[in-house]
Amino acid sequence: MPPAPLGPFPARRSLLRGAAAVPAALALPAVPALGGAPAQARSGRPRAAWGVQSGEVTSSSGLVWVRSDRPARMIVETSATESFRRPERREGPLLGPGTDFTGTTVLSGLPAGETVHYRVTLADPDDPRRTGEPVAGVFRTAPADCRRNVRFLWSGDIAGQGWGINPDIGGYRVYEEMRRLAPDFFLCSGDSIYADGVIEPRVTLPDGRIWRNVTTEEKSRVAQTLQDFRGNFRYNLLDEHARRFNSEVPTVAQWDDHEVRNNWYPGQILDDPRYAEKNVDVLAARALRAFGEYLPHSSPPRGGRMHRVVRHGPLLDVFVLDMRSYRNANSPGRQVRDRRGILGPEQLAWLKRQLTRSRAVWKVLAADMPLGLVVPDGRTDFEAVAQGDPGAPLGRELQLAELLRFIKRQRITGTLWLTADVHHTSAQHYAPERAAFKDFAPFWEFVSGPLAAGGFQASPLDATFGPRRVFVRAPKRANVSPMESPQYFGEVSVDGGSGELTVRLRAEGGTVLFTRVLQPGRVGQ
Incomplete structure (x- = not known):
C-alpha cells in the first residue's frame, strides 16, 4: 500500500x-x-x-x-x-x-x-x-536537514495527438488526482504543450464514441508565430484542475520536441506544407520565449539556458537536462565519433561538474528523452539516444557512454533517470553484465506519461547498455485516447530516516502499477 x-x-x-x-x-x-x-x-x-x-x-x-x-x-x-x-x-x-x-x-x-x-x-x-x-x-519549502521526507511526482505529454480538454470526462481530471497526493513538487518532463498538434472540436473513436474538445483559435493550426505559441500555453490553463494543481504544487519544467515541433533539432529546415516558416531555429526561438513567459523558471530561457540543478534540500538534487537545444541532427546514429551528441559538449561538461559537486543523497537526472528505448524518426533516422544496434556505442550513445563511465569512476552514487516522451510507462534496469559497453555502474530508468495525450505501444530496447525491462504498461495500438486508456504519472518519495527512495508508477484512477525501493549509496540494485 x-x-x-x-x-x-x-x-x-x-x-x-x-x-x-x-x-x-x-x-x-x-x-x-x-x-x-x-x-x-x-x-x-x-x-x-x-x-x-x-x-x-x-x-x-x-x-x-x-x-x-x-x-x-x-x-x-x-x-x-x-x-x-x-x-x-x-x-x-x-x-x-x-x-x-x-x-x-x-x-x-x-x-x-x-x-x-x-x-x-x-x-x-x-x-x-x-x-x-x-x-x-x-x-x-524544501527541508534544511535529512529528517523530513521528500516526495514529488513526474510525467509529461499534455494535449497531444488531438486529445485536448474534454468536458464530457471532466477535462484534465488527472491533475486533481495528483493534487490530492500533496507532493512537494511536480517535474514536468517535457511536451508541456503540443505546438504542432491541432485540437479539433470532435474526434470519432474506433468504437464510434465521440471525443469532444474545448477549442481555441490558436489550437486550430500549428504554432508558428509568438502569439500561436503563447496560445498553446494558455490552452492548458483553461482547465480548472490544472489551475488548481498549479496553485498548490510547484513545478520544475523542462522542454522536449512538441514545445516547438515533433522531433525537431537545431538547424532543421522543414519540408512540411503546414508551415510557412521553414526554419526550425526561428520557431524554436519563439517557442522558448513563450515557455519562459508561461512557466516559472529560475533561469529565464530567453537568452539563457534550460539545463540547471534544482536543489531540494540535502536529500535530493534534480538535474534538469536539455536534450533539444544542443543535439546534432537526427540520423541513423552510426557515427564512430560524435562530439555533439544529444547534450552537446558544454552541457555534458556542466553535468559532470555539477554531479561531482552534489552532496545530495539522491541525484535525479531528469531527461526529456529515454536512454535505451528506441525512438525512430522516419524510416532511417532516430530521435533519442538509442538506434537499435546492440553492439558497442555509436552516434549519440558515445556521449552517454562517456557520462556513465565518468559517474562510475568518480564513484558518484544515488543517480537515477526519470523521463516521459514515449507515451507509456515502464521501468528499466541497466547493468554492465548484460551490455556491450561495460564500463559503468548499474542504474535505473523510469518512464511515465502521457498525462493528457494519446497512448502508444511499448518501445523496443537497445542492448548496448544492457537494459532489462522489469515492468511495462502500454496500449496495443497507436494513439489510444484518454477515454480508452488511463493516463500515467510517477511518484518518487525519499524517507528522511533511512534515505530509502521509492518509485511508484501510477495509472489514473488511483492504481499503483509498479513499486521499486532503492537504497542510498548502493549500486547494482
Missing part, C-alpha cells in the same frame, strides 16, 4: 474559495478576454483568471507566476498562515504586452521546511489603489 500523503498543507482544499476562486475552466472559452490575447480594456480592475503558479522551490526561495488581462503591477504577499496575518509584501514586475501580460516574482529569504501561503494582487499601474481580486496559492 502506498503511504499516506506527507504532512498535508493546512486547509489546502479550501485554499481557492472566496476571493481567490476563478471561473470554471470549461466556461472560460466563452469569455472573450480569456479566449486569446488580452483585450487591454482600461475600464474595470485587472483580473488574474488564469490562476497562479509556483516553481523551482528550494529551502529558501521560490518563484510565483501570474497573468493579467491588461497592463498591471504584480504584487505578492506571503504569510505562514492562510489568514495572512502580518503578511510580507513584495512588488513584482509590471505586466505588459512584451511578456503577454505574464510575470514571475522571486521569493527569497523563506524559512526552510515550512508552508508558505501567498496571494497575488494585480494593481492598475496608473492608479495603484485600483486592484483586482487576489488569487491565492501555497507551497512548502
